[in-house]
Amino acid sequence: MSHDLQDLEPYRLHQAPRTAYYIPDFISVSEESYLLQQVYKAPKPKWTQLSGRRLQNWGGMPHPRGMLVEKLPCWLDTYAHKVSSLGVFEGREANHVLVNEYTPGDGIMPHEDGPLYFPTVSTVSLGSHTVLDFYRPRSPDGTTEESRYELSLLLEARSLLVLREELYERLLHGIRPLTSDTVTSRVANLCPQGPRPGDTLTRGTRVSLTIRHVPKVLKNSIFLGKR
Numbered sequence: 094m095s096h097d098l099q100d101l102e103p104y105r106l107h108q109a110p111r112t113a114y115y116i117p118d119f120i121s122v123s124e125e126s127y128l129l130q131q132v133y134k135a136p137k138p139k140w141t142q143l144s145g146r147r148l149q150n151w152g153g154m155p156h157p158r159g160m161l162v163e164k165l166p167c168w169l170d171t172y173a174h175k176v177s178s179l180g181v182f183e184g185r186e187a188n189h190v191l192v193n194e195y196t197p198g199d200g201i202m203p204h205e206d207g208p209l210y211f212p213t214v215s216t217v218s219l220g221s222h223t224v225l226d227f228y229r230p231r232s233p234d235g236t237t238e239e240s241r242y243e244l245s246l247l248l249e250a251r252s253l254l255v256l257r258e259e260l261y262e263r264l265l266h267g268i269r270p271l272t273s274d275t276v277t278s279r280v281a282n283l284c285p286q287g288p289r290p291g292d293t294l295t296r297g298t299r300v301s302l303t304i305r306h307v308p309k310v311l312k313n314s315i316f317l318g319k320r
């Protein structure tokens with residue numbers, strides 16, 4: 094497997110700070126419906142309700158001391174593999190997937206994904222677009238969120254976003270809790286055929302698959318005290 098990202102080079106966003114790749118139509122409409130079907134087939138206790146979204150955690154609970162790995166179900170493993178084979182995890186395989194569901198008006202506060210998954214995060218969007226916003230980190234002098242805003246990316250349904258290194262490390266990302274998005278010139282991945290600044294896009298329910306590689310894992314047998 095190649096460790097460089099040559100295959101992804103055409104999808105690299107040059108306007109965005111290094112490094113982001115955006116691949117529209119990474120999956121087909123029928124793959125999208127299949128994945129949504131699988132997400133909604135999960136037993137109810139698999140969902141965790143948070144303020145502004147709900148989520149499913151697959152692959153184990155990431156922990157600073159290491160993640161106790163649980164095998165991904167086949168329907169997620171296929172896509173974890175499809176993303177990994179692009180080389181985004183430097184030859185390793187993704188072993189963790191977070192499923193987030195946002196109904197219109199939901200969002201996620203600006204945050205960093207932290208050291209457990211560094212340096213790559215990949216996200217497949219299902220069901221609806223959203224706009225992901227990037228901010229410079231909070232500073233002690235109490236700057237407003239608006240003044241720390243840097244850029245946005247439009248994540249269309251069926252797309253794949255890969256964030257790496259500096260973009261992952263240097264900026265916070267979040268989704269505003271809105272029911273529609275007005276496109277601006279700060280959206281760094283507009284293409285001539287797509288929405289233009291000034292256009293308004295109404296959000297539907299979006300399910301995202303955040304696919305990551307957690308490097309620090311615990312072996313089952315060690316955890317259970319067996320050899």
Ligand SMILES: O=C(O)CCC(=O)C(=O)O
Binds near residue numbers: 191193201225266301
């Ligand atoms: O839904 C998304 O695209 C973002 C999710 C996210 O940032 C996270 O789960 O850490």
Ligand SMILES: [Fe+2]
Binds near residue numbers: 204205266
């Ligand atoms: Fe995140």
